[in-house]
Structures are given as structure tokens and as C-alpha cells.
Amino acid sequence: MEKQDLIVTYGTDAAAMTRQVLDKADLASMISDGNAKIGIKPNLVVAKPHNSGATTSPVMVEAVLRYLREHGFKQLLILEGSWVGDSTKKAFSVSGIEEAAEKYGVPLLDTKDDAYCRVQAGPMEMEISKTALDLDFIINMPVLKGHCQTKITGALKNLKGCMSDREKRHFHLLGLHRPIAYLNTVLKSGFILMDGLCGDLDFEEGGNPVPMNRIIGGVDPVLVDSYVAEAMGYSPEEIEYIKIAHELGVGSCDIIHANRIVLHHDHVLVRPLYSRKVQLLSQAIVEKEACSACYANLIQALARLQDKHLLVHFKQQPIFIGQGFKGKTGDGVGCGACTQGFRCSVPGCPPAATTILHVLLQEIGRKSAFPF
Ligand code: SF4
Known part of the structure; x- marks a missing residue:
């Protein structure tokens, strides 16, 4: 898969759609080493189920685990640290991801319990989960949704769950955009599998879910987030952290020249389930x-x-x-x-x-x- 590729599939069957994207991307060939330490990073910012619009679909996570096991990968880990004030352990359980993990014998890590390393990221020093830094490959599974401060949230911001609560507070003090961009210079997403099934209209904690019925795969987190911006009616340049990440060389925000590979168009009719x-x-x-x-x-x-x-x-x-x-x-x-x-x-x-x-x-x- 090339950096400029964006794989998009539409529909409502999350398991089948996830598999389609992983097969098309040939994820297994990106990792190659069967003993690689692979981290799956969902978005469990709060302890709410997927249909709230806040968290990653457990069906997608399960489909990823199944794919990785079938391809012989042994060292899998699901890691997350919910936002300050919520319990990651509760979020693992409420979201259904704990159940998926148990089915495949994959451990869960609450990064709030982890040891941290202080890492220099450009002009900033950040406190990042030691386990996250030790991973060989990160599968970043954010949710396509809005955010009250940064307008959107996607792949780049999802890695914030790999930091200490103290660092999360520090990020907010610094206005989020610049630190998010710098975080992605030291903690890299190997593959992004974006849950665009039912994210929130404008808040990361859910409450106004909008069924968008799509899953997006890519290897460039800046490009994937540029797709999110576009899907929510913004140009990538309007999202400051996307612009900064592009300037720092994390990836490209050139969504116009992205190579969109649409696997499946879907014509599921709209259902009046809206907030x-x-x-x-x-x-x-x-x-x-x-x-x-x-x-x-x-x-x-x-x-x-x-x-x-x-x-x-x-x-x-x-x-x-x-x-x-x-x-x-x-x-x-x-x-x-x-x-x-x-x-x-x-x-x-x-x-x-x-x-x-x-x-x-x-x-x-x-x-x-x-x-x-
Ligand atoms: S409503 Fe019409 S234009 Fe819109 S996606 Fe369906 S078929 Fe296409």
C-alpha cells in the first residue's frame, strides 16, 4: 500500500468491511515478522458503547484480531488510556472490546497503569507509555467524529491515549494542535483503520451520532485525517494540527491528489435514528x-x-x-x-x-x- 492510498468501503457489516480493507491493504505484508509486538489502539476516550458516536466498534476490533491471528501474529496487545476522569477499564468493558480481546486471548493495557518515558518531540518533552514506545507496529483505530476544540478528531489525535494523564492535561494547556502534531513524530501509526460507521457530529464524547457507514484504511495519518476533515465539511488546512503535522513531515494533507480506492459503494437507506x-x-x-x-x-x-x-x-x-x-x-x-x-x-x-x-x-x- 502506498502513502497516498486511501481505501474506503461503505456499508453496515462492520466485520466484512474491516476484512475487505485489511485484505486490500495486505496488512500482514506490512508487518511481516510473526514475532512483532503489535499494538491495537482503539478510541475509548470515555466508557460508552459504540453507538454513542464516541468509541471504536468492537466488531471492527474483533475482525482485526481474527485477521492477525489467522496470519500467525502472536504478540498482540490492545492499549488505551481514556480521558482524564474516566476509567479505561470500564471503557474496555462497556465498549465490548474486552469481550473481543478475551475471545482471542489478547491482553488489554490501561496506559494509565503503565510506566512512562520522557521523550523529546521537537521542542517538547512528552510523557509517553513505555509499552507503546516499545511496540513494533501500531494499528491505529480512531473514530471519525467531531471535537469541540479541534473541530475533528481522527488518527493523529487518537495517539493521545498513549500518554500519561498529566501529559494529556499539559496538551490541553498548550491548545492541543501543536503537541498532537509533535506526538506523531515520535509515536508512529503503522496502519490506520478508521471507524467511520457512526461517529459524533461535534463532540468526542458522543451523544449526537451520525451514521456515516464507512471504514477507511491508510498508512498516512495526516492523509486519513484530511479525509475526516473533508467528510465533515472542512478543508484539511482549517484543522490546525493537520496543517502542522504536514509541515513536520508526518504525512501529507493533499487530499485532492489522494488515490481513493473505493471497494464497495453502499445504498443502505437512511434510518431516522438521529439525536x-x-x-x-x-x-x-x-x-x-x-x-x-x-x-x-x-x-x-x-x-x-x-x-x-x-x-x-x-x-x-x-x-x-x-x-x-x-x-x-x-x-x-x-x-x-x-x-x-x-x-x-x-x-x-x-x-x-x-x-x-x-x-x-x-x-x-x-x-x-x-x-x-
Ligand atoms: S441518494 Fe442518490 S446520489 Fe446519494 S448516494 Fe444514494 S444513489 Fe447516490
Whole structure:
């Protein structure tokens, strides 16, 4: 697998999708040594189940363990340190990852209990889990979701769970962005398997999950996080830690030239299981048999419009989306190839959140005297 490759698959069968991505990436050939110490790093920032939008799917973790065992890897470890104030052990249990680990005889490490090494990362000194530093290969399994301070959170920030609580507090004091980027210069992700099934709209602790029905694989954490930014309606340059990590040579934020390998398109229809916050955004949508991934991208774009206080423009003139609008015409705005008969239609199947946002801003500009 090349650095510029991004493997994406859509669907709802987490186990099958995980396997597809691992097979395509040929993960086993990246590690090669059967005695390598392999660390699997999920995101268990809080003790909540996966459907809260906060934590990594246990089904994905189990599929990774199965794959590694089948390929003869013996020294596996799942490691995590939840955020300051929550219990990692409880998170292992509540998330279902403890059960998956027991099934494959894989130990769990709460990094809060580990010994730490003080490591120089550029101009900063950081307290990092000794076990994490001793690993030969890290499989980083973050969740595609929002974050109240950094806008998004993904692969680069997920490694924060390998530090002491004292260092986590220090990172927050320093504003997160720069330390996250520097952390990734000393602790490297060998492979990133991003859980994009059902992350939170804007908070890392969950509560407003948006089913996005996708899993992403890559070897460049900066590129994978740039995909996350795009999926949430941001350009990578808007996320400061992505920009800094790119400048430090951790990876590339050139999402435009990424080689996207889409394994499976999915047309699972959207299900009305959304939180109140997401329902408020959906008031600007008229949906008829919309695919879940397409609907989720529109929700993310509308959330960005709301950030700019522009959502009001689509309260009276909502946006049409879904296969039910195929072959239909209309004077309004449509989202996705199914609505290409509409006066204004966002291209793509599904269109990216950034593309949707761009078209919606143009539409607002068209109607007002001040184009964006
Ligand atoms: S454009 Fe239509 S078919 Fe394509 S993802 Fe959207 S709703 Fe589904």
C-alpha cells in the first residue's frame, strides 16, 4: 500500500468491511515478522458503547484480531488510556472490546497503569507509555467524529491515549494542535483503520451520532485525517494540527491528489435514528429514499453552515436528497446525482461534505448581493 492510498468501503457489516480493507491493504505484508509486538489502539476516550458516536466498534476490533491471528501474529496487545476522569477499564468493558480481546486471548493495557518515558518531540518533552514506545507496529483505530476544540478528531489525535494523564492535561494547556502534531513524530501509526460507521457530529464524547457507514484504511495519518476533515465539511488546512503535522513531515494533507480506492459503494437507506441536534439540522432537508452515507455528508455540511449562521437560508427552501428524486425536475437545490434534474444539484454519488458546502454557499451567494 502506498502513502497516498486511501481505501474506503461503505456499508453496515462492520466485520466484512474491516476484512475487505485489511485484505486490500495486505496488512500482514506490512508487518511481516510473526514475532512483532503489535499494538491495537482503539478510541475509548470515555466508557460508552459504540453507538454513542464516541468509541471504536468492537466488531471492527474483533475482525482485526481474527485477521492477525489467522496470519500467525502472536504478540498482540490492545492499549488505551481514556480521558482524564474516566476509567479505561470500564471503557474496555462497556465498549465490548474486552469481550473481543478475551475471545482471542489478547491482553488489554490501561496506559494509565503503565510506566512512562520522557521523550523529546521537537521542542517538547512528552510523557509517553513505555509499552507503546516499545511496540513494533501500531494499528491505529480512531473514530471519525467531531471535537469541540479541534473541530475533528481522527488518527493523529487518537495517539493521545498513549500518554500519561498529566501529559494529556499539559496538551490541553498548550491548545492541543501543536503537541498532537509533535506526538506523531515520535509515536508512529503503522496502519490506520478508521471507524467511520457512526461517529459524533461535534463532540468526542458522543451523544449526537451520525451514521456515516464507512471504514477507511491508510498508512498516512495526516492523509486519513484530511479525509475526516473533508467528510465533515472542512478543508484539511482549517484543522490546525493537520496543517502542522504536514509541515513536520508526518504525512501529507493533499487530499485532492489522494488515490481513493473505493471497494464497495453502499445504498443502505437512511434510518431516522438521529439525536435532537441532528434532527434540527435535518429540518432543512426533504428526503426520499436517501442513502445513509449521502444523508450523513449533507448533515455534516449543514452543521458547517450552522457554524457560519447560514443554515437559516435553507429553512424555507429545503434541500432535496434521495433516490426518490431520480428523474424528477424542480426549481430547488438537490444533493447528489439522483437530483441532477433540479435547477441546482450537488454532483457526486455520494457527494463529499465539502462539495455540498461549496454548492450551498454558492446558492446563498446567488440569492444575496454578497457572493461567498
Ligand atoms: S446520489 Fe442518490 S444513489 Fe447516490 S448516494 Fe446519494 S441518494 Fe444514494
